[in-house]
């Protein structure tokens with residue numbers, strides 16, 4: 195069997211869209227599954243809209259997701275000569291022709307068709323010009339476009355789509371389409387095919403939004419005498435109102451970068467994206483990379499559009515709740531050493547990083563992450579909700595402040611008393627810290643909950659979390675004592 199060769203050919207006109215990332219993933223998975231190759235090709239022919247920043251953004255996004263490629267990045271503009279040569283070849287073999295119709299003439303015909311309520315398609319005015327006609331027009335310096343000459347076959351043009359089945363059209367429904375502009379610049383439709391032929395692409399997995407091109411591209415493959423690749427058109431990703439998801443209407447959440455910035459785990463996002471438009475056929479939703487490669491197949495790509503359930507909620511940021519749930523799953527279950535590596539940049543960014551977390555305090559660091567991760571959803575939570583574990587400067591939530599501290603004036607005295615006793619303990623551990631707190635409550639004849647809840651708020655700034663004494667031990671005696679002693683400050687505001 196010949197090698198499978200896939201490609202991801204983004205146009206660098208913006209950020210890496212999650213829909214684009216999904217396309218890249220499907221191609222990557224299929225390349226891996228079949229032992230083939232993935233080629234990254236930057237389709238930068240639209241000079242006005244392509245930017246260096248976008249190229250970097252796309253490359254960084256793919257790298258962050260862990261999508262690697264075997265060849266490239268190639269740049270479409272480096273192959274201008276190939277595109278021109280292909281057009282020339284089509285002209286020379288009579289499979290394309292020069293069209294001297296002017297913009298105005300074509301516009302007038304379109305308007306007439308519109309007025310008559312008939313479908314407009316190029317009428318073939320220049321299709322059968324004689325050699326002499328052409329020579330005369332060229333001698334007169336008239337500009338021309340190059341049009342593809344759709345074969346005059348009576349019949350049906352078709353290809354087998356791996357997702358959608360047979361896609362067909364009557365030849366007569368396809369107009370002689372332009373492949374080179376009057377400026378001499380080949381059109382994207384042609385460039386894309388020429389590049390795929392040169393890169394020996396065997397499978398094209400792309401969004402259904404490209405289907406308008408595919409039949410015409412099949413004609414180009416035939417005319418250029420190249421094998422037609424396998425096509426698999428993926429469903430689009432829409433929002434719950436069935437609108438395309440775009441930055442304009444949905445904001446940053448459509449960009450892969452957003453997820454990186456907000457502390458998503460790359461594979462968790464990939465796992466979520468793969469399921470937007472593909473299913474394994476059973477209930478399995480969580481896949482390791484290896485399992486996903488093994489399970490992935492083109493014929494299980496959905497035909498109908500996928501819904502990106504973008505929701506505004508009480509989350510600190512908005513995205514599909516399934517994406518968050520997926521991330522939470524990985525955050526809770528991945529080996530803690532891996533989580534530790536991923537958390538580092540977020541702590542660094544907030545000035546909470548201590549190099550000892552990779553040295554002497556490594557064990558403490560990992561145990562602490564493990565203790566707090568259960569309630570977290572994204573990696574930024576460690577630096578944000580988990581701040582009290584890494585710094586004495588942390589915010590105190592309004593609700594527990596009111597309910598668990600301000601309501602009990604007595605805590606102003608009781609917590610410093612507790613601090614005193616903690617300091618005096620010969621050993622500060624789960625048992626001793628709990629017993630000391632309970633004994634104090636008994637002596638003072640108050641409910642232990644008052645001490646415990648007050649202590650939690652003072653020590654962590656939060657209403658809920660892991661078991662209180664686990665927290666105390668993780669934060670450490672010295673810090674706990676300091677925070678308990680400083681309880682008075684909370685009453686000052």
Ligand code: GLU
Nearest residue numbers: 203204205237386400404
């Ligand atoms: N450059 C096109 C895009 O970014 C991809 C076209 C294709 O996959 O054939 O949408």
